[in-house]
Structure formats: structure tokens, C-alpha cells
Amino acid sequence: xxxVAKPRTHHPLLPVNELGLTRRDxxxxxxxxxxxxGHDSVSAAIVQACAELSIPPHRFAKVSGIxxxxxxxxxxLNKSHGLNSVHGRMPSVMTGANLAxxxxxCVGVSGDGDSASIGMGQFxxxxxxxxxxLYVVDNNGTYGxxxxxxxxxxxxxxxxxxxxxxLYEPIDLASMALQLGASFVARSFSGDKQQLVxxxxxxxxxxxxxxxxxxxxxxxxxxxxxxxxxxxxxxxxGQNVVNADxxxxxxEITADYEPGTFEDVSMPDGSTLRLFKIxxxxxxxxxxxxxxxxxxxxxxxxxxxxxLYVDPDASDCHEILDTVxxxxxxxxxxxxxxxxDALQAVNESFR
Amino acid sequence: MQPTDIQNPNYFHKVVDCQWACPAHTPVxxxxxxxxxxxxxxAYMLNWDSNVxxxxxxxxxDRPCEPACRRVRTEEKPVAICRLKRVAADNKGDVSDxxxxxxxxxxxxxxxxxxxxxxxxxVARDLLPLGYEVHLFEKDPYGGGMMRSQIxxxxxxxxxxxxxxxxILDMGVVCHFGEEITSMKAMLDMGFDAYFIGTGAPRxxxxxxxxxxxxxxxxxxxxxxxxxxxxxxxxxxxGKVIVMGGGNTAMDxxxxxxxxxxxxxxxxxxxxxxVMKASEWEKEDAMREGIPIINNRxxxxxxxxxxxxxxxxxxxxxxxxxxxxxxxxxxxxxDVFMEVDHVLMAIGQDNHCPWIxxxxxxxxxxxxxxxxxEITFQSTNPKVFFGGDSAFGPENIIWAxxxxxxxxxxxxxxxxxxxxxxxxxxxxxxxxSTKMGMHEWAYDAAHDASGRNLxxxxxxxxxxxxxxxxxxxxxxxxxxxxxxxxxLNCDVQTVFTENxxxxxxxxxxxxxxxxxxxxxxxxxxxxxxxxxxxxxxAEQDLYVSEDLPTARVMVKDEDVCLHCGLCAERCxxxxxxxxxxxxxxxxxxxxxx
Numbered sequence: 026x027x028x029v030a031k032p033r034t035h036h037p038l039l040p041v042n043e044l045g046l047t048r049r050d051x052x053x054x055x056x057x058x059x060x061x062x063g064h065d066s067v068s069a070a071i072v073q074a075c076a077e078l079s080i081p082p083h084r085f086a087k088v089s090g091i092x093x094x095x096x097x098x099x100x101x102l103n104k105s106h107g108l109n110s111v112h113g114r115m116p117s118v119m120t121g122a123n124l125a126x127x128x129x130x131c132v133g134v135s136g137d138g139d140s141a142s143i144g145m146g147q148f149x150x151x152x153x154x155x156x157x158x159l160y161v162v163d164n165n166g167t168y169g170x171x172x173x174x175x176x177x178x179x180x181x182x183x184x185x186x187x188x189x190x191x192l193y194e195p196i197d198l199a200s201m202a203l204q205l206g207a208s209f210v211a212r213s214f215s216g217d218k219q220q221l222v223x224x225x226x227x228x229x230x231x232x233x234x235x236x237x238x239x240x241x242x243x244x245x246x247x248x249x250x251x252x253x254x255x256x257x258x259x260x261x262x263g264q265n266v267v268n269a270d271x272x273x274x275x276x277e278i279t280a281d282y283e284p285g286t287f288e289d290v291s292m293p294d295g296s297t298l299r300l301f302k303i304x305x306x307x308x309x310x311x312x313x314x315x316x317x318x319x320x321x322x323x324x325x326x327x328x329x330x331x332x333l334y335v336d337p338d339a340s341d342c343h344e345i346l347d348t349v350x351x352x353x354x355x356x357x358x359x360x361x362x363x364x365x366d367a368l369q370a371v372n373e374s375f376r
Numbered sequence: 377m378q379p380t381d382i383q384n385p386n387y388f389h390k391v392v393d394c395q396w397a398c399p400a401h402t403p404v405x406x407x408x409x410x411x412x413x414x415x416x417x418x419a420y421m422l423n424w425d426s427n428v429x430x431x432x433x434x435x436x437x438d439r440p441c442e443p444a445c446r447r448v449r450t451e452e453k454p455v456a457i458c459r460l461k462r463v464a465a466d467n468k469g470d471v472s473d474x475x476x477x478x479x480x481x482x483x484x485x486x487x488x489x490x491x492x493x494x495x496x497x498x499v500a501r502d503l504l505p506l507g508y509e510v511h512l513f514e515k516d517p518y519g520g521g522m523m524r525s526q527i528x529x530x531x532x533x534x535x536x537x538x539x540x541x542x543x544i545l546d547m548g549v550v551c552h553f554g555e556e557i558t559s560m561k562a563m564l565d566m567g568f569d570a571y572f573i574g575t576g577a578p579r580x581x582x583x584x585x586x587x588x589x590x591x592x593x594x595x596x597x598x599x600x601x602x603x604x605x606x607x608x609x610x611x612x613x614x615g616k617v618i619v620m621g622g623g624n625t626a627m628d629x630x631x632x633x634x635x636x637x638x639x640x641x642x643x644x645x646x647x648x649x650x651v652m653k654a655s656e657w658e659k660e661d662a663m664r665e666g667i668p669i670i671n672n673r674x675x676x677x678x679x680x681x682x683x684x685x686x687x688x689x690x691x692x693x694x695x696x697x698x699x700x701x702x703x704x705x706x707x708x709x710x711d712v713f714m715e716v717d718h719v720l721m722a723i724g725q726d727n728h729c730p731w732i733x734x735x736x737x738x739x740x741x742x743x744x745x746x747x748x749x750e751i752t753f754q755s756t757n758p759k760v761f762f763g764g765d766s767a768f769g770p771e772n773i774i775w776a777x778x779x780x781x782x783x784x785x786x787x788x789x790x791x792x793x794x795x796x797x798x799x800x801x802x803x804x805x806x807x808x809s810t811k812m813g814m815h816e817w818a819y820d821a822a823h824d825a826s827g828r829n830l831x832x833x834x835x836x837x838x839x840x841x842x843x844x845x846x847x848x849x850x851x852x853x854x855x856x857x858x859x860x861x862x863x864l865n866c867d868v869q870t871v872f873t874e875n876x877x878x879x880x881x882x883x884x885x886x887x888x889x890x891x892x893x894x895x896x897x898x899x900x901x902x903x904x905x906x907x908x909x910x911x912x913x914a915e916q917d918l919y920v921s922e923d924l925p926t927a928r929v930m931v932k933d934e935d936v937c938l939h940c941g942l943c944a945e946r947c948x949x950x951x952x953x954x955x956x957x958x959x960x961x962x963x964x965x966x967x968x969x
Contacts, residue, residue, distance in 0.1 A: 027946060028815050029940060029941060029942055031888050031940075032823035032940055033888075034451065034823060034889070035889065036889045036891075037449070037450070038909060039890065055886075060882055060946045060948045061878070061948025062880075065882060065885050066882070066885055069881075216881055244878075256878050256879060257925075260879075260926060
């Protein structure tokens with residue numbers, strides 16, 4: 026627990042975004058997580074992504090469940106809407122928030138315990154419902170808050186801090202999200218912001234369910250030699266398949282890239298997602314082959330990272346339900362109750 | 377870039393901007409912490425050890441430390457370092473037990489100091505505890521030199537001056553006051569083992585303009601006039617006064633005139649306001665007392681009638697920047713005539729040593745300054761050393777202290793028969809961890825964002841009524857404590873240990889100033905552009921680690937680091953530690969650690 030307050034003073038050359046805000050204006054309170062926790066880097070990446078996208082904080086909703094990961098919404102965007110909900114029930118609350126106000130940038134933060142164990146049903150169904158949101162899992166493979174038991178995403182054979190091996194097969198949330206119909210699926214590493222920040226930006230502007238599984242080492246209980254989710258292990262075994270570069274619509278594309286090595290994907294807000302295929306055989310638009318690839322490499326002990334799958338033309342829950350364009354929470358009684366004459370006309374049509 | 381060598385004493389010394397900028401390298405953050413702990417006596421002694429005159433300098437220093445202060449770069453206004461020094465001096469207790477002991481049995485070496493100004497006094501202080509017999513020669517009946525004769529009492533009360541001068545004289549200096557030295561040759565014949573000349577830059581410049589010689593009675597050389605005021609020979613000035621010049625002496629002249637009954641006082645400067653030599657705060661002090669400063673007016677001629685000065689004609693110019701330098705061209709306005717009864721000339725001063733014969737093996741350069749070694753302060757006569765203004769021209773008291781420490785080392789080495797350069801003691805640095813527990817540090821790491829405190833002043837009527845009433849009241853203990861909190865503790869260094877780092881990015885994420893980056897190594901110019909925040913200030917170093925397991929390096933830009941300790945606080949492996957650096961600047965008889 027850090028007792029020194031983070032000074033408000035910032036670098037004199039800190040850039041200002043379109044709203045006149047600096048990155049520091051998107052921060053939350055100082056983290057109470059263990060020093061060195063990967064989750065803090067995920068929070069920092071969300072802060073940076075939101076600042077660079079010039080997201081108005083009041084249009085940002087952050088919801089979480091229970092666990093170390095679910096504490097993190099306190100540590101970013103403290104001027105936004107937030108709710109720390111019940112264990113594993115973030116998806117229900119987020120669904121409600123998104124249905125009530127479709128104009129919100131919805132970000133749900135969950136952990137491997139919160140999503141892959143107690144909230145597994147909730148996770149499956151929010152993906153299936155295609156809520157327009159970013160679902161982030163801070164995945165450290167351990168129950169840090171209860172002192173280091175294996176979680177459901179912990180790899181078979183990976184050991185505890187004391188050396189006892191895990192006997193069960195892991196749940197791969199990214200594969201599940203692919204299988205359940207998420208239209209944007211990525212995996213990243215808390216220690217690689219160059220990869221993570223563009224992914225978060227793209228996921229935030231993506232229309233539909235965007236899921237990012239972030240391997241985020243638990244520095245206290247799962248960062249040892251027998252762990253497959255330690256800083257060192259991920260740096261050695263992480264395998265990037267598709268790098269994403271987020272290019273805002275007002276930015277001129279000037280960087281020199283080798284022709285043929287990338288593909289541009291138009292995003293709903295007019296921006297561009299530039300995909301660099303590290304592995305030529307990988308197709309980020311083919312759900313089935315992506316699933317195959319991730320699973321096969323996983324069997325070989327590799328952790329596939331990067332943008333695994335994207336469907337830029339996906340629809341979201343509001344389109345499926347054909348709701349009005351105005352956020353439901355703005356509709357007044359006069360909008361919702363058309364009056365007696367309209368009711369009579371409807372009744373008349375059934376006679 | 378090569379990994380930073382933090383064993384080099386200069387690396388961390390440079391991070392302590394104030395201490396680095398101070399000619400005497402006063403350990404500023406350390407004494408400010410002592411003030412915050414209400415340990416005023418210790419704070420005073422720490423100052424006394426390095427700059428010799430804390431009470432005097434706390435009122436009069438030219439403060440090279442303040443423009444260097446990191447807060448100028450992180451916010452705007454520096455810590456009021458100088459006025460905190462005065463807090464230590466004003467609130468100190470009995471210091472006699474802290475004074476170095478002077479041996480009763482001498483070492484047999486006799487040293488002559490000529491001129492009883494700050495430089496000679498500081499040499500005396502450094503040499504006396506080593507058993508030297510020190511003789512001090514001064515033409516005036518008191519010690520203090522220009523601190524007494526040129527700094528008006530409303531800025532530096534006599535009691536403060538006497539206290540700190542006597543502290544040294546009472547250590548056992550053999551004083552020869554009221555004895556003007558008229559021949560260096562005769563001095564050398566007296567057979568001292570070494571001679572130190574600290575006679576200042578005693579000749580005020582004059583201005584040879586049409587009419588000048590006819591109005592001698594009404595034109596006074598600023599430093600001589602101030603000296604006459606200080607010694608009570610002059611206690612009034614009548615009529616309209618014009619002070620010519622834009623330095624600190626001009627500011628002292630105009631404010632003194634106002635107190636001695638002048639009908640009106642104007643300062644007229646040939647150059648622009650921003651480039652005046654006077655310290656910013658001294659200009660502010662003069663203007664606050666209602667004294668106009670008129671710029672861009674070079675004088676043309678003195679107008680007189682029947683042997684009496686009537687006024688001065690000034691030309692009107694304006695500054696034009698040409699190749700980065702200011703040039704003055706006629707502005708086209710007609711010449712200005714200003715009525716005046718007395719003129720005070722404060723346009724600079726020069727070295728002047730007519731009493732040193734030019735045939736005794738002591739060379740002077742074309743500006744009539746002695747030829748000296750810049751490190752040892754030894755002249756071309758190996759037994760003769762210079763320091764203070766007499767060495768390289770007019771400077772400030774703090775420079776005199778700095779020169780004196782080096783000259784004293786040289787004198788000691790020479791008397792010991794050692795080489796003045798090869799045997800000079802080296803600089804050093806000690807690093808001491810401030811970590812006391814999981815989240816406890818032996819310094820106040822929290823950042824205080826409050827603005828600079830203003831020094832309270834006496835009521836202006838009372839100040840202008842009496843030349844001896846000190847204008848500044850100084851910070852009281854409460855204000856002093858508040859101002860002390862503003863210090864960033866730059867001497868508590870961020871020390872990085874590569875082999876402990878797990879590259880978790882916690883320090884990068886928490887750093888409020890975006891000082892830390894993990895990236896591939898490159899040349900400095902390239903690296904400066906690739907950091908989390910750009911580092912355009914090339915005067916401030918980059919702290920570069922050895923290669924890390926990912927083949928990256930840690931790069932920290934020292935420029936705007938707040939030394940808040942959050943990197944160390946959030947580091948899971950103690951790869952970052954906050955360590956207090958104690959810089960050892962060689963000095964004779966230093967007791968501070």
C-alpha cells in the first residue's frame with residue numbers, strides 16, 4: 026500500500042488532447058494493489074488509450090466484479106461512471122448500463138476468477154448478447170486476493186509458489202470468446218504497452234463485443250520459475266501473430282511500411298486499424314481457423330498474443346433489438362406513452 | 377549510450393541543482409531538512425562549514441542556487457533557499473560548542489592575509505584549526521571588507537556582520553587593523569610562509585564625458601560613497617539624485633540616497649531593463665520603494681553653470697537583437713535633459729593593486745588582474761595566492777568563500793611540501809539508503825505543490841526613515857517551515873539496480889513526471905526523442921542502466937524528477953531505491969558529514 030500521494034504536478038511538455046485534457050486527467054486514485062502488479066499496467070494502458078482517443082470521461086462507464094482485477098476501475102478515469110458490483114456479475118450490470126445508455130463507452134474489468142469461475146455463465150452470455158463494450162480480463166492465473174490458489178485459467182503443470190503442480194486443464198477465455206461470437210478478440214500482456222494500448226483503443230471504438238485477455242502477472246503469488254504467467258515466462262513464450270496499429274481519422278498516415286505486409290481495417294468512427302501479420306498464414310478474419318491456431322499453439326506452450334479476430338462489420342445488441350437511436354434513459358414519458366388516441370388506434374387495428 | 381557511472385561524484389552532485397550551482401557547494405537540501413526539523417543550529421553550522429557566512433549570505437547572497445532550483449522547471453518559482461539560510465541564522469542557538477577547536481600549540485607556519493574581506497576571513501577559518509599562525513592586515517579599523525563598506529545596513533545589520541566576522545577573528549587571528557599595506561615587496565620581506573591577497577575590486581569606474589571635470593564636487597563614485605555612509609562620514613544627501621548604472625551597487629546607492637534625505641532619486645541605465653546586472657529581487661526592492669528605473673539612456677554630457685552641476689543630457693536608444701546579441705541604436709526620440717544635484721556613479725568596479733610592485737615576479741594580465749591558476753589560486757609567485765574579487769574581478773560573497781576554500785587547500789599543500797594539483801584531495805560521494813520500512817522513508821517524500829512564500833517587510837515609512845532599519849523581516853519559524861516543505865529533496869537520489877529489475881513497468885506507470893522509460897538503447901540524441909516524455913533539456917543528464925534481460929535499458933531523465941520516491945515505493949523488488957547522496961567537496965577542517 027503506497028502512502029505517498031501521487032503529485033498532481035505533471036511533465037511540462039505533457040501533450041493535451043482534443044478536449045484540452047492531459048493523460049494525467051484520466052487517472053484514478055493511487056493503486057492499493059501490490060507494487061509491481063500487472064493490473065496497474067493495464068490501468069495505465071486504459072488511461073493512455075482514453076486520453077489519446079479524447080474520450081469525454083463523463084461518457085465512460087466502468088464496471089467490475091470482485092477480485093484484484095475488479096479493484097482496478099478505482100485506479101483509472103476517476104471522473105467517469107463506475108460500479109464495483111457483485112462477484113462474477115459485472116456482465117449483468119454492464120448490460121443494464123449499456124441498454125439504458127447506448128452512447129456510453131462501456132468497459133468491464135474482470136479477472137480470471139471473476140470470469141472463468143464464479144462468473145462463467147455471465148461471461149458466456151454477455152459475449153453471446155454482443156453488448157457493445159470492451160471486456161478486459163486481467164488474467165494472472167491465480168487467486169491473489171485469497172493468497173495464491175490456482176485459478177481456472179492456470180495451465181496444467183504450472184506450479185504454485187511452493188512448487189505444487191496444477192492438475193487441471195486450463196480454461197482459455199480468448200478461445201471461448203471466439204467460439205461464443207465476440208466480434209473483436211485479442212490477447213495481450215500487461216508488460217507490453219506498445220501492443221496493449223492500440224488494442225484497447227481499437228476495442229473501444231469497435232462496435233460490438235470486444236474481448237481482451239490480458240496476461241497480467243501476479244507479482245506476489247504467480248511470478249516464480251514454475252509459473253506460466255510470470256513476467257519472464259510470457260516474455261519468452263509470448264508469440265505475437267497480428268500487431269495492430271490504431272490510426273485516428275484525423276491522423277495522416279505517414280509511416281513507411283513495407284507494402285503487402287499490412288491490411289487496413291476501417292473502424293466505425295472513421296479511424297483505421299492497421300494490421301501487421303507477423304505470421305503470414307494467420308487470418309484474423311476467420312473465426313474457426315483463428316480458434317484452431319490459438320488452441321494448437323497453446324498446446325505447444327506458446328501464448329499467442331495480438332489481435333486474434335476482428336469483424337469490422339459486426340452488429341451489437343442495440344441493432345439486434347432494433348432500439349431507437351436516442352439512449353433509452355433520455356426518453357421522456359411523452360416519448361414512451363403515445364397517449365390514448367394512439368392506443369385506441371392500435372386497439373382498433375385488432376378488431 | 378554507455379551506462380551511467382554513478383560512482384562519479386559529479387553525477388549525483390549535478391542532480392542536486394542548487395548545490396551544483398552554489399560556488400561553495402553548500403548542501404542545500406540537507407540544511408533545509410534540518411530547518412524543517414527545527415534543528416536551526418545544525419542547519420546553521422552546515423552552512424557555516426561550506427559558505428562561512430550564513431547570516432550575511434542569508435540576506436545578501438546573489439543566489440546562483442535559486443535560478444538553478446528544479447522547481448523552476450517543474451513549476452515556476454524556486455524554493456526561497458537564500459531566505460531559509462537566514463531562518464537558520466536567525467533561530468540558531470549557541471554555536472560556540474560547534475566551533476572547530478584551534479590548537480594552542482601552533483604548527484610553526486605563518487600566513488599573511490591582506491584585506492579583511494570575506495575571502496581572507498574564510499581562509500583564516502580554514503587554516504586556523506590546523507595550527508597555522510594567521511596574520512590579517514586591513515587598512516580599515518574593522519574586519520568585513522566590502523560586506524561592511526558597500527552593503528547598506530538596511531540590507532545587512534551591523535550586528536549580524538559583526539557576529540560572523542568576530543566568530544572568525546575570535547578563533548585567534550592576529551589582527552593588524554588600520555595598517556594599510558603599501559608595498560608587497562616589503563610584505564614578502566617579512567618572511568611569511570604564504571600570502572593570501574583578498575583586497576577585492578576596490579576601484580569604482582568613472583565616466584569621462586564633456587563637463588565631467590568641472591563638476592567634481594557633485595559626482596561621487598558609488599562604492600566610495602556607500603563606504604563613507606557605512607563608516608558615518610556621510611549622513612545626508614540633498615536635492616535631486618541620479619544614480620548611473622544598473623548593477624546591485626546602483627540599487628544600494630539609490631535606496632541609500634532615499635533614506636539620507638534626497639528630494640528625488642532616479643536610476644538611469646544605458647541598457648535595457650532585462651539585461652541589467654542587478655539581481656531581479658534587488659530591482660524589485662528599489663522599485664517597491666518608488667524609485668524609477670529609466671532604461672536605454674546613455675549619458676552624453678554634464679551640464680553645469682558657474683561651477684555647479686545643473687543636469688545631464690541623455691541620448692535615447694533602443695535595443696535591437698542582432699545575431700542573438702543586443703545592440704543599441706538611436707530610437708529617434710530627442711535627447712533628454714534631467715536636472716540633478718548629485719550623481720552617484722555605479723557603473724562597475726575594477727581590480728586595483730598599485731601597492732604590488734610589478735617587478736617581484738608577480739604577473740598581471742592586460743585587465744590588471746593577477747595571472748592565476750584557476751584551480752589552485754596560486755599566482756606566478758608561488759607563495760602568493762589570490763581570492764575573492766581580487767582574483768578574477770567583481771563577484772559575490774559566496775564566490776569569495778569558494779575561492780578561499782581552494783586557496784586554503786593550496787596554502788596547506790604548499791606548506792606541507794606537496795604538489796598543489798596532484799596531491800589535491802579528491803571529490804567523493806556517499807549514498808545512504810533512506811528506506812526505513814515497507815513504505816517508510818527517512819525523508820519527507822510527499823510533494824508540496826504550494827507556491828513560494830513571500831518574505832515579510834517592515835512598514836515602508838519606518839524603513840525609509842532610517843538607513844539602519846533592516847527592510848526584510850525574514851521568515852519566522854512558521855513561514856520558514858512552510859517554505860522548507862517546498863524543497864524537493866533532490867539529494868535523495870533515485871538509484872537503480874539492474875539485476876533486481878523484473879521489468880514490470882510499475883515505476884513507469886506511477887512516475888508523475890514521466891521520467892522513466894524502458895527502451896532499446898541508442899545514441900543520446902535519438903534516445904532523448906524516444907522517451908515516455910521528450911527530454912529536450914540537454915543540460916540535464918539521462919541516467920542509463922546496463923542492458924536488462926529483454927535487451928532494453930532503463931532510461932531516466934533527471935530533468936524534472938520530483939524525487940517523490942514513488943518509483944521506489946511501487947517497485948516490487950527494490951530495484952529502485954531512494955538514497956541520500958552526500959557529496960564530499962574537499963575543504964580543510966570540514967566537520968560536516
